[in-house]
Amino acid sequence: MKALLLVDESQDKIAIRDIEKPSPKSGEVLIQIKAAALNHRDQWCRIGMYPNIKYDTVLGSDGAGIVSELGEGVASDWLHKEVIVNPNINWGSDEAAQSAEYHILGMPTNGTFAEYVIVNVDRLMEKPAHLDFNEAAALPLGGLTAYRAVFSKGQISKGQKVLVTGIGGGVAQFAFQSALAAGADVFVTSGSEEKITLATDLGASGGFVYKEENWAKEALKSTGGFDVIIDSAGGNAMNDYLRLIKPGGRLVHYGSTSGVPKNIDMFRLFWSQASIHGSSMGSDLEFKEMVKFVSLNKIKPIISSVRNFDQIVSAFDEIHAGKQMGKLVVSF
Incomplete structure (x- = not known):
């Protein structure tokens, strides 16, 4: 073969x-x-x-x-x-x-x-x-990783404001679709205006080009911040996310394609009462739940x-x- x-x-x-x-x-x-x-x-x-x-x-x-x-x-x-x-x-x-x-x-x-x-x-x-x-x-792999990040770690529910970064990636697209299906108000980031346009056509409330210097400032001004941020990049964008997270919000990271941050604004982290969650793949139970969720919501x-x-x-x-x-x- x-x-x-x-x-x-x-x-x-x-x-x-x-x-x-x-x-x-x-x-x-x-x-x-x-x-x-x-x-x-x-x-x-x-x-x-x-x-x-x-x-x-x-x-x-x-x-x-x-x-x-x-x-x-x-x-x-x-x-x-x-x-x-x-x-x-x-x-x-x-x-x-x-x-x-x-x-x-x-x-x-x-x-x-x-x-x-x-x-x-x-x-x-x-x-x-x-x-x-x-x-x-x-x-399978992307759907499972996204399901754990969105629900088990992010605890996303109807009406919450969510940011999914790097929308072109496989896990990011499933996180975006899953959060939408859960009734969340979902925004995205990308290095490409074209990908943001595609995401908005699919239901995103808006998007931000992370290559632009003041993207986080624009995002905060237009949205008021996010209850949950789902991210795969890490790196120095961590402090942008800490500026964007609402009090008591959750940062969920399932990757680190941009490496480790040079520093983290610890004051902003503890004062916001935010929490940072690591997430990778998911359990066999979550796989079954993911497939059921996809079938129920007819996610493609x-x-x-x-x-x-x-x-x-x-x-x-x-x-x-x-x-x-x-x-x-x-x-x-």
């Missing part, structure tokens, strides 16, 4: 290879992948900026497909079902945080950028009926592009450039 591997001998560090089709063991299923989607972690693995790098691993955490073969002990009614894959491996029993053995499908465990993938049957959920395979493939992932699997290297280059609005999907 064809698969995209992380390789050491290629200048691209990724390559499509023919590898042996796996067979499911006890408790496992074989899924024929119909579509898969990229995440920034795939590119970080490619450039060596991810822990526990293991070459000759099939990358990919997001996938949707059809169960084509069952291992021993798996209920027969799973056969031929259309499914999505929960990319969590060994989250553990603590809802508050993942276990020490936790990792994500696609590194170091073989992932979804292949014609077939093996997973334990408890990683399966039926594909939401309102989504096609391309849309469903875009959901924003897809930037769909291309054939044999063009997947170009999708990696696109996600590295950061120009996409929504998820990059490959189909088989």
Whole structure:
């Protein structure tokens, strides 16, 4: 079967290879992948900026497909079902945080950028009926990370004012859509006016270009501040967020693409009674809740592009450039 591997001998560090089709063991299923989607972690693995790098691993955490073969002990009614894959491996029993053995499908465990993938049957959920395979493939990792950030950590509810930063990213788009579905008044930031326009067309109340020097001052003047800020950048923007957060508000960070801040305005932090929450991925329970929420609210992932699997290297280059609005999907 064809698969995209992380390789050491290629200048691209990724390559499509023919590898042996796996067979499911006890408790496992074989899924024929119909579509898969990229995440920034795939590119970080490619450039060596991810822990526990293991070459000759099939990358990919997001996938949707059809169960084509069952291992021993798996209920027969799973056969031929259309499914999505929960990319969590060994989250553990603590809802508050993942276990020490936790990792994500696609590194170091073989992932979804292949014609077939093996997973334990408890990683399966039926594909939401309102989504096609391309849309469903875009959901798992980003949808789960956003759900935890928005609801478990951000505790967003109807009528609250919310800021979602970096709206072009996969998690940010799900956070935006989830907050909207919860009845919040949602604003966004981006480095691109075009992406802000797209977000407002989809329901955002407004947006701010973070590259502009006084964007935070403008945001505060026009909105009065935010109850919750959902962010993946970190960096020196932290103090902008502290200026924008309402008293008792919550800053939720699920990434740090801009690195660490040079300093934090501690006076503003404690005087505002604000709280800062770290968030990453989500538990198996939250995955089930996320899929139910998406199905109930008929949320459809924003897809930037769909291309054939044999063009997947170009999708990696696109996600590295950061120009996409929504998820990059490959189909088989």
